[in-house]
């Protein structure tokens with residue numbers, strides 16, 4: 001495993017009231033690029049009474065100490081897509097501890113995974129901490145309505161954090177003194193366009209935007225930590241009124257940036273110039289269909305002329 005900075009090492013589990021295992025059902029190199037996994041790790045470790053360690057599919061024992069999973073009191077896992085379920089089940093096989101899962105995949109549809117785990121948290125994990133802390137002493141009955149528990153068949157709430165702050169402390173992976181991973185900068189969460197096929201657009205609305213002063217501080221922090229590249233995160237980041245200032249700040253610090261897919265109607269020459277200045281050589285536009293009838297049905301009404309204009313401007 002490469003050397004990393006920013007993790008929590010050399011701790012005695014006896015010094016903590018609650019030991020939490022945080023699973024990413026995939027390899028280490030993918031886990032360090034998962035914002036949800038990192039948010040959970042730093043959030044849990046920010047609580048004095050909690051010791052949280054990470055588990056990934058290609059390491060035996062925790063990343064921090066090599067301790068086995070059954071030495072932890074509870075297990076948390078973030079699931080981004082259904083393809084991760086088999087790996088999670090392999091990692092928790094035979095375990096007799098509460099397993100709580102969250103993340104987009106299970107928030108859209110908790111039913112397939114819910115009989116196989118203790119509880120499913122819907123929405124933003126940040127607002128589920130109080131329940132997570134109680135589960136060791138009070139059991140899974142204390143989890144509803146913020147969690148869905150299959151055995152209880154309870155009605156569950158979709159949980160939203162009231163405000164978004166970019167995560168500052170992050171794992172930095174080094175090899176030969178070079179930072180291998182990107183700093184993950186979440187500038188928005190959710191989307192207000194309401195495309196009918198899109199889980200984020202329906203469940204995570206209204207969208208939240210991180211305040212620009214906090215985005216600026218996070219970029220400065222990333223630069224001070226030694227990151228050379230920032231991955232901007234947000235389902236509809238280009239519609240953020242701060243996207244250009246964000247790219248400008250990154251460019252001013254001589255850092256590179258990568259941005260998620262952009263709606264064609266948000267592409268203009270200034271945005272393209274900033275993408276180029278931060279090392280970008282391509283953009284992703286997701287038209288979904290060229291048919292006006294289907295655009296109406298899926299509620300993603302962007303004219304073909306607009307899509308072609310954006311592509312031509314990007315090419316120039």
Ligand code: SF4
Nearest residue numbers: 191194195198201235
């Ligand atoms: S614009 Fe993108 S993120 Fe927003 S609802 Fe449509 S597909 Fe989803």
